[in-house]
Amino acid sequence: MRELVGRPYHELRPRLGKDFSVAELVEAYLQTLEALEPHVRAYLTVTAEEARQQARALDQRLAAGESLPPLAGMPVALKDNLCTRGVRTTCGSKILESFVPPYDATAVRRLQEAGAVVLGKTNLDEFAMGSSTENSGFFPTRNPWDLDCVPGGSSGGSAAAVAAGEALAALGSDTGGSIRQPASLCGVVGLKPTYGRVSRYGLVAFASSLDQIGPFALDVHDCALVLQAISGHDPQDSTSVDLPVPDFVAALEGGVRGVRVGLPTEFFGEGLQPEVRQAVLDAVRVLEGLGAQVEEVRLPTLEYALPTYYLIACAEASSNLARYDGVAYGYRSPRARDLYTLYSRTRAEGFGPEVKRRIMLGTFALSAGYYEGFYKKAQQVRTLVRRDFDRCFHEVDVLATPTSPVAGFRLGERTADPLQMYLADVYTIPVNLAGLPGISVPCGFAGGLPVGLQLVGRPFDEATLLRVAYAYQQATDWHRRRCPLQMG
Amino acid sequence: MEYETVIGLEIHVQLLTQSKMFCGCSTRFGAPPNTQTCPVCLGLPGSLPVINRRAVELGLRAALVLNCTVQPTSQFHRKNYYYPDLPKNYQISQYQYLEHPPLGTDGHLDVEVDGVRRRVGIRRVHLEEDTGKLVHPEDGTVSWVDYNRSGVPLMEIVTYPDLRSPQEARAFLLKLRQVLQYAEVSTGRMEEGTLRCDANVSLRRPGEPLGIRTEVKNMNSLRSVERALSYEVARQREVLERGGAVVQETRHWDERRGVTFASRSKEEAEDYRYFPEPDLVPVEVTSEWLEEIRRTLPELPDARRDRLMAQYDLSRYDAELLIQTRATADFFEAAVAAHPSPKAIANWILGDLSAYLNEHNLEIDQLRTTPSQLAELVRLVEDGTISGRTAKEVLVEMLQTGEGPRSIVDRRGLVQIADEKALRETVDAVIRDHPEPVKDVQAGKEKAIAFLVGQVMRRTQGRANPALVQRLLRERLGLPTGS
Numbered sequence: 001m002r003e004l005v006g007r008p009y010h011e012l013r014p015r016l017g018k019d020f021s022v023a024e025l026v027e028a029y030l031q032t033l034e035a036l037e038p039h040v041r042a043y044l045t046v047t048a049e050e051a052r053q054q055a056r057a058l059d060q061r062l063a064a065g066e067s068l069p070p071l072a073g074m075p076v077a078l079k080d081n082l083c084t085r086g087v088r089t090t091c092g093s094k095i096l097e098s099f100v101p102p103y104d105a106t107a108v109r110r111l112q113e114a115g116a117v118v119l120g121k122t123n124l125d126e127f128a129m130g131s132s133t134e135n136s137g138f139f140p141t142r143n144p145w146d147l148d149c150v151p152g153g154s155s156g157g158s159a160a161a162v163a164a165g166e167a168l169a170a171l172g173s174d175t176g177g178s179i180r181q182p183a184s185l186c187g188v189v190g191l192k193p194t195y196g197r198v199s200r201y202g203l204v205a206f207a208s209s210l211d212q213i214g215p216f217a218l219d220v221h222d223c224a225l226v227l228q229a230i231s232g233h234d235p236q237d238s239t240s241v242d243l244p245v246p247d248f249v250a251a252l253e254g255g256v257r258g259v260r261v262g263l264p265t266e267f268f269g270e271g272l273q274p275e276v277r278q279a280v281l282d283a284v285r286v287l288e289g290l291g292a293q294v295e296e297v298r299l300p301t302l303e304y305a306l307p308t309y310y311l312i313a314c315a316e317a318s319s320n321l322a323r324y325d326g327v328a329y330g331y332r333s334p335r336a337r338d339l340y341t342l343y344s345r346t347r348a349e350g351f352g353p354e355v356k357r358r359i360m361l362g363t364f365a366l367s368a369g370y371y372e373g374f375y376k377k378a379q380q381v382r383t384l385v386r387r388d389f390d391r392c393f394h395e396v397d398v399l400a401t402p403t404s405p406v407a408g409f410r411l412g413e414r415t416a417d418p419l420q421m422y423l424a425d426v427y428t429i430p431v432n433l434a435g436l437p438g439i440s441v442p443c444g445f446a447g448g449l450p451v452g453l454q455l456v457g458r459p460f461d462e463a464t465l466l467r468v469a470y471a472y473q474q475a476t477d478w479h480r481r482r483c484p485l486q487m488g
Numbered sequence: 489m490e491y492e493t494v495i496g497l498e499i500h501v502q503l504l505t506q507s508k509m510f511c512g513c514s515t516r517f518g519a520p521p522n523t524q525t526c527p528v529c530l531g532l533p534g535s536l537p538v539i540n541r542r543a544v545e546l547g548l549r550a551a552l553v554l555n556c557t558v559q560p561t562s563q564f565h566r567k568n569y570y571y572p573d574l575p576k577n578y579q580i581s582q583y584q585y586l587e588h589p590p591l592g593t594d595g596h597l598d599v600e601v602d603g604v605r606r607r608v609g610i611r612r613v614h615l616e617e618d619t620g621k622l623v624h625p626e627d628g629t630v631s632w633v634d635y636n637r638s639g640v641p642l643m644e645i646v647t648y649p650d651l652r653s654p655q656e657a658r659a660f661l662l663k664l665r666q667v668l669q670y671a672e673v674s675t676g677r678m679e680e681g682t683l684r685c686d687a688n689v690s691l692r693r694p695g696e697p698l699g700i701r702t703e704v705k706n707m708n709s710l711r712s713v714e715r716a717l718s719y720e721v722a723r724q725r726e727v728l729e730r731g732g733a734v735v736q737e738t739r740h741w742d743e744r745r746g747v748t749f750a751s752r753s754k755e756e757a758e759d760y761r762y763f764p765e766p767d768l769v770p771v772e773v774t775s776e777w778l779e780e781i782r783r784t785l786p787e788l789p790d791a792r793r794d795r796l797m798a799q800y801d802l803s804r805y806d807a808e809l810l811i812q813t814r815a816t817a818d819f820f821e822a823a824v825a826a827h828p829s830p831k832a833i834a835n836w837i838l839g840d841l842s843a844y845l846n847e848h849n850l851e852i853d854q855l856r857t858t859p860s861q862l863a864e865l866v867r868l869v870e871d872g873t874i875s876g877r878t879a880k881e882v883l884v885e886m887l888q889t890g891e892g893p894r895s896i897v898d899r900r901g902l903v904q905i906a907d908e909k910a911l912r913e914t915v916d917a918v919i920r921d922h923p924e925p926v927k928d929v930q931a932g933k934e935k936a937i938a939f940l941v942g943q944v945m946r947r948t949q950g951r952a953n954p955a956l957v958q959r960l961l962r963e964r965l966g967l968p969t970g971s
Contacts, residue, residue, distance in 0.1 A: 083534040096533065103527055105534060204533040208766035237536050238768050316766055319566050322577035323531050327633065343570055366568070366761035375763060 001028040005165040006482050008218045009074050009225060017062040022073035026055040026117050029075040033119060033166040036485060041141050042151075042161040044080045044090055046120035051075070054117045071229055072115030077167035079158050080121035081128055082108050082213070083202040091204050092124040092136040092154075095324045095331045095350030105202020106237065107171060107213045107230040114229035119167055122157025126352045127321065128178055128206045130154050131424035134415055135354045142411070143186060144483040145449055149408045152182030152424070155216070159186040162216045165486040169226050170216040175206050176309055177403075177428025179214045180440035184403035184452025187442045187481060189223045189469070190216045192428075194460045195435035196241035198227075199234030205320040207313035208239075210432045219479045220441065220470040224248035227462065243460055251463035252470040257291030259468060262396030266302040267427055273406045279444030279451040280402045286475055287400070287468065297392045297399070301385045305430040306422060308385065310358075311365050311378035312433075317355075318362030324350060357418065382433050389434045393458050398468050401427050403440040403452035427454060437462045441469045442478040450481075491691040491728065493721050494698060495657050496649035499664065500642050501674045502618070502682040503546045508639035509617040510537030510580065515641070517680075521623070521634035529617075529639035531575030536767050539564075543615060543641040544591070544771055548781050549671045550643055551592025551613045553788060560773055563588035564615075564765040569758065572633055573620040581644075582614035583762045590614030591771070597667070599659045608660055609648035618642050643673070649688065649698065654717035658710050661685060669814045670788050677851075678709050685713060689720045691728060699724075700734040704748055706741045716741035720748050792817055800830035809838050815853035822859035823866075832866045840880055844887050856890030865893040877950050878902050905952045908960065911944070914952070915960045918943045929965055937961060 001024050004012065016022065030048050037043060058073050078084065081091045083101035090096045104112070112118065125135035133141040133156025141156045143149040144164035151160040155172030159182035162170050172179040174192035183190025191214045198213045205211060215226035228249065233242040263284060268277060288294045326332035326346030333345035351359070365374040392399060404424060414420040431438040436456055443453035453472070457465040473479050508515055511528035527535040551558050565583040582590035595610035620638040624631045645664070651657045665676035665683060676683040690701035704720050707713045719741075724734050739748040787795070789811050796807040796817070811817045816837065823833045837852075841862070845852060865886065869879045874897055882896050897903060905911055918940055919926055928936040937958070944957045962969045 081534075089533070091533070099533065101527075101532065101534065103532075201536050202534040205767075236538060238538050239536075239766075315763060319568055319578050319761070319763070322568060322570065323533070323575060325570065325572075325577060327572050328530065328575060329532070339572065363761065366763055368759045368761075371761075371763070 001025075002031070004028045005032050006218070006486055008222045009071070009168055010221045016068075016073055017059075021055075022058040022062070022117070023052065023055040025073050026051050026075050026119075029119060029166065029168065032164070032486070033161075036144070036164050036166055039142065039147055039485065040144050040160050040164045040166065041139055042122050042157040042164065042166055043077070043120045044092070044123050044138060044157070045088060047087055047118060048120075050087075051117050051119050058115060058117070069113065069115035071111065071225060074116045075119050075168045076111060076116045076226075077119055077122045077158055077161040077170040078108060079124055079155050079170070079172045081124060081173055081204040081206075082121075082171060083204065084108055084118070084121065087121065089121065089204065090137070091128070092126045092138065093351065093355070094137045095346070096204075097137075097331060099330050101202070103202065105213075106199035106234045108202060110230050110232075111171065111226070116169075116229070122155070122161055122170060124157055125154035126355050127204070127317070128154040128173055128175055128211075129317070129354050129358055131177070131181055131421050132409070132411075132414065133157060133182075134411065135352060137352050140411060143408060143449070144485045145187060146408070147485070148410050149449060150185065150411055152185035152404070152408070154178040154182075155190075156182045158216050159183050159188055159190065162186070162188045162218065163483055163486075165482070168218070169222055171213055171226075171230070172216055173203055173206075173211055173213050174428075174432065175210045175212075175313060176432050177425035179216065180403050180428050180438055180452065180454055181425055183216055183440040184442075184454075185408045185450065187450030187452075187478075187483070188216050188218060189220055189439065189441050189479065190214065191223050191227060191439040191462070191465070192431065192437060193227065193231065193462055194437045195432075196239055197437070197460060197462065198230050199232075199237040199240045201234055201236040205316075207316040208320060209316060210309075210313055212432075220439075220466055220473050221249065221252060223439070224252060224466050224470075227466075241460070246463050248463060248466055251467055254467055255290060256287055256468050256471045259287075259292045259398065259464070260396040261287055261292045261294045261468070262297035262392055262399045263294060264297050264299040264302070264392065264399055264401060266299050267401040271405050271423065271426070272402060273446060275444075275446030276402050276405065276407055276451050279446060280400070280453050283443035283453045283472060283476075284400050286472060290471055290475060292468070294400075295396060297395055299388050299392060299430070301381070301388045302426075302430055304381050305385055305433055306426055308378045308381040309429045309433055310361065310422065311374050312382060314358040314362030315365045315375050315378075316362065318359045318366065321351075321355065321359055326350075354418070385430055386434045389430070389436060389456075397457070397464055399456040401454045401456065403427060403454040407446035407449035407451050431456050435459060437465055439465050439469050441472060442481070443472075443476070444478060450478075490694060491725055492694045493653055494649045494690045494692060494701075495651035495654070495717060496688040497645075497647045497651065497657060497660065498686045498688070499645040499647075499661070500684040501550075501645065501668060501676060503543050503641040503643055504672060504674055505540060505542050505546065505641050507540060507542075509540050509543055509615065509641040510639055513639065519636055521632070522636060524636045525638070529575070530635055531638075537580060537765075539768060539771065540641060545781060546641075546673045547591045547613060547615045547643050548773065548778065549785060550645070550668060550673045551595065552778075552782055552785060553667045553671045553673075554592070554595040554597055554610045554613060554645070556592030556595030556610055556613055558592050558773055558778055559589040560775075561589075562591045562614075562771045562773070564768045564771075565762045566765050568761040571619070572631070573622050573638070575620065575635060575638055579617060579619065580765055580768070581616035588764055591773075597660065597663060599656060599663050601653070601655050601659045606650065606652070606656060608650045611646040611648050612644075614644050616642050616644060649690075654714045654721065657687060657717055658714040661710055661713060666789050666813065670786055670792075672786055678707075678713075687713070687717055689717060689724065690734070691721065691724045700736050702734065702736065702748075703738045704741055705738060708743065712741060712743055715746065716748060719746060723748065789814075796820075800824065800834075802830060802834055806834050806838060810834060813852065815851060819852050819859050819862075823863040826860040827863035827867050829863075829866050829870065832870070833862065836862060836866060836883070840883050841887070844884065855887060857886045861886060861892050868893055868897060872904060872953060873897065874902055874904050875950060875952075875954065877945075878904070902951060905948055908956065911948075911952055911956060911960055914944050914947050915957065915964055918947065919961075919964055926965065929967070934967070937965075937967075
C-alpha cells in the first residue's frame with residue numbers, strides 16, 4: 001500500500017472504499033512516518049492509535065453506506081501551536097512541554113469534522129519565531145530533499161511531513177512567512193489565507209494582528225480542499241470576518257487568460273539567488289504563455305517591511321507571551337522562591353534565546369518614551385505598505401514574486417546571525433503586514449533544492465490565487481516531484 | 489490660613505450582566521472557587537476574547553446618564569503588568585488615547601450638599617475586565633488563585649478633581665449609585681464590592697494650581713469614604729501647616745484605626761505599555777444603536793420624583809425620600825397599585841419599614857415582604873379590621889417571617905373589637921376598678937379619660953377600636969360624646 005503515499009487526496013478519493021480502505025491509507029502514511037521520522041524529525045507528538053481508531057470508524061461508516069465528508073480519511077499533521085483537546089500542545093517550547101489543552105482550535109475541529117485523520121503534531125520554531133525550525137526547544141527538523149538543510153520555518157515540521165510523505169496535508173501558521181517559506185524550501189504547496197479568513201481561536205498567539213492558519217498540500221487542488229474545510233467566520237474570533245466562503249475547488253478551473261500578473265521590481269533586486277530568480281521568471285513566462293498579461297509594478301515600501309514587521313510582531317509577542325509565568329499551567333521553575341523568582345526563573349529557564357530576544361525587543365518598543373518612535377511609527381509604516389499593495393491591485397490581479405530569496409540553507413548556517421535569518425522572510429513579510437492572501441507553489445530547483453513561486457492576491461480573493469496557481473500546475477509538473485528520501 | 493480641598497474619584501462599578509466581559513462564563517457571586525471559568529477567562533494559550541455586547545450597552549447607558557460624549561468608535565487596549573491574579577498578565581481595558589478613545593468622555597453629574605449645588609465633571613467612562621482573587625491561607629506558605637471573578641465586566645468612571653469636601657465626595661457617590669441603579673447598570677453596593685472607589689486628594693490655597701496629591705485606597709463603604717477623606721484632608725493640612733510637603737503616594741485606609749497609611753510597596757511609576765488590543769475589533773456605536781439605548785433608558789431619579797409628586801400628590805420631601813433607591817420607589821408604586829392609598833403607604837415605607845431596614849442593615853429588595861402584603865396591611869387598618877397600633881406589630885412579624893398580614897391577624901386573633909356590647913362590659917369594669925380617674929374626669933379633668941381608654945385597650949390587648957372606646961366611656965360617664 002506504499003504506492004498510496006505521495007498521491008494527492010483528490011486523486012485517491014474516488015478509489016476510497018473501493019481499491020483501499022481508510023485504515024489502509026492511514027496505515028500507509030503511518031508506516032512512511034515510522035520509516036522516515038528518524039531522519040526528518042518532523043513530529044513532536046505522533047497520535048498513531050487515535051488515527052487508527054478514527055480510520056476504523058470512518059471505514060465503518062463507509063461500510064454502512066454513509067456518504068463521507070469531503071476530507072474523509074485524509075491523513076493530516078498539525079503544527080504544534082494549534083490546540084488539540086487532550087493532546088499536548090507545546091509550541092516547540094519547554095515552557096509548554098507538558099501543556100494539554102482542554103479544547104480544540106476551531107480550524108482543527110473543522111478539519112476533523114471534514115473527516116481528516118490527525119497523525120500528530122509537528123515541530124516548529126519555538127512559538128513560531130524563526131525561519132528554519134532550528135529554534136525548536138526540542139530538536140531541529142530536516143529538509144527531506146537534503147537532510148543537511150533546514151526545512152524552513154516556522155512551520156518546518158508540517159512542510160517536511162508533507163514533503164516526506166509523512167502526512168498527506170498539514171496545517172501551519174503564517175505570521176511573516178511561516179507557511180509559504182517552508183513550503184518553498186520543501187517543494188510543497190503552502191497557502192496563507194487573508195487575515196480574518198480562518199479563525200485563530202486555538203492558535204497559540206505569536207503576533208495577533210499577523211497570525212493566520214493555512215494549509216500545506218501536495219498540489220493546489222488539495223490545498224483548496226483543506227482551505228475550504230477550515231475557512232469561515234467563527235463567533236469565538238472577533239477578527240475572523242463574516243464573509244461568504246466561495247467554492248474554492250470550483251474556482252480552480254477557468255484559466256488565466258486575461259489575468260493581470262504584476263512583477264514587483266523590488267522583489268527581484270539584491271540578495272536574490274540567481275537560480276531562484278530564473279525559476280520564478282520562468283514560471284511567470286509559463287503564465288504568460290497561458291494568456292496572462294504580465295507587467296512590472298512598484299512596491300517601494302518593501303525595504304521598510306522587515307523592520308516594521310519586527311517591531312509590531314515583537315510588541316504583540318511580548319504581551320502574548322506574558323502569560324507563561326508558571327502560575328496556572330506549563331513549566332514552573334523548581335528554583336522559584338517567591339513571586340519574583342517564580343516569574344524570572346520560570347521564564348529564563350522555559351524560553352529559548354530567540355523568544356527572549358523578541359520579548360525584549362517588543363517590550364522596549366512599547367515602553368514609555370519609545371512607543372511613539374517605534375510601535376506607533378511601525379503602525380504608520382504598516383499603513384503605507386498596505387496602500388502600496390492597494391495601489392498595485394488597481395493595476396493587476398495578482399503579484400508574482402519569489403517566496404524565499406534562496407532555495408534553502410544548511411543547518412547552522414544562519415543561527416549565529418539573527419538578521420540573516422530574518423532576511424529569509426523578506427518577500428513574505430509584507431504580505432502579512434497587509435493582511436493579504438499568499439500562496440507558494442513549487443516552480444523548479446536550485447542546487448537540488450526546491451524553489452517556490454509566491455502569488456499574492458487581493459483581500460479575500462483566495463479564489464483567484466488558487467485559479468492562477470492551478471493553471472500553472474496544469475501546465476507544469478514540479479508539484480509531482482517527490483524527494484528521493486520518500487522514493488526510498 | 490485657608491486651604492481648599494480638592495478631590496477626584498476613580499470608581500469601579502461591576503456591571504449587571506449575566507456573563508463575563510469577554511466569554512460566556514457566569515458572573516454569579518459566591519460559587520466555589522474556579523467553577524466559573526473557561527479557556528478565555530483563564531487566559532489559556534490560543535483563547536481569544538469576544539466583547540459582551542450587553543456590557544457595552546450598559547456602559548453606553550452609564551455614559552448617557554452621566555452626560556458623556558459617546559465615542560462613535562472606541563478601542564480596547566492591553567494594560568501590561570505581572571500579577572498572579574491576572575491570568576494573561578495583561579488586563580484588557582480602555583485607555584485615554586486621542587486616536588483610540590474610551591466609550592464615553594467629558595460628562596458631568598450634579599450633586600447638592602447643604603443646599604450648595606456642584607457640577608462634577610466626568611473625565612471618562614470605560615470598560616475593562618476584573619482580575620481573579622488571591623487567597624492567602626492564614627497558616628500556609630502557599631497562596632491560591634480563584635479565577636471566578638477573572639473577566640467580570642467592570643466600568644471605570646473617572647471624575648475631574650471637582651469635589652471640594654469629603655461630604656461632597658460621599659454625596660457624589662450616593663448620587664452616582666442612584667443613577668446607576670435607576671439605569672439598571674449596576675447594583676452599586678460598596679459593601680458587596682459592586683462599587684469600589686479610590687480617591688485623589690490634595691490641598692491648595694484658593695486660586696493656586698493643584699497641590700501634590702495622595703491616592704487613598706481601601707475604602708469599603710460610603711461612611712468610610714467620608715471618614716478616610718476627612719482624615720486625609722486633616723493630615724495634609726497639618727503637614728502643610730508645619731511647613732512640610734505632601735508626598736505623592738498611595739495611602740491605605742485602615743477602617744479600624746481610622747487612619748490612612750502609606751503602602752509599603754516602593755513607589756515607582758509603572759509603565760503599563762498600553763497598546764491597542766489586536767484580538768478585538770474596535771467598538772462601533774452607530775447613532776441608531778445609541779438612540780435605541782437612549783429611548784429605552786429607564787426613568788431617572790429626578791423625573792421619577794416629579795412624577796410621584798404629581799401622580800400621587802406627595803410632598804417633595806416624601807417623594808425625594810421614596811426615590812432614594814430605585815427599589816424603594818418600585819416598592820412604593822407596586823404597593824399603591826395594589827391599594828390606592830399613596831399617602832398611607834408612603835408613611836409606612838418611610839416610617840416603620842425604613843426603621844426596620846436600618847436596624848437590620850437591609851435593602852428593601854432583600855425583604856421577603858411584598859408590596860402587595862404592605863398594601864393589604866394598610867387596607868386592614870383603613871377598613872377598621874385592626875388598629876394602627878396592632879398594625880405596627882403585625883408589620884414587624886411580616887418583615888421577620890414573610891407571612892401575610894391577613895394570615896397573621898387571623899392566626900393571632902387580632903381583629904379589632906368593634907362590637908359595642910362586648911366592649912361595654914370592659915368599659916364598665918374599668919370604670920369600676922379606677923374610681924379616682926373617674927372622679928377626675930367627672931370633675932372636669934377631661935384629659936384623664938385618656939388613662940381610662942388606655943386601660944380598656946390594655947384589657948383587650950389593643951384590639952378595641954379606640955374611637956369606640958372613647959365614645960362608650962363618655963356615654964357611661966355622662967359626658968358629651970361630641971359630633
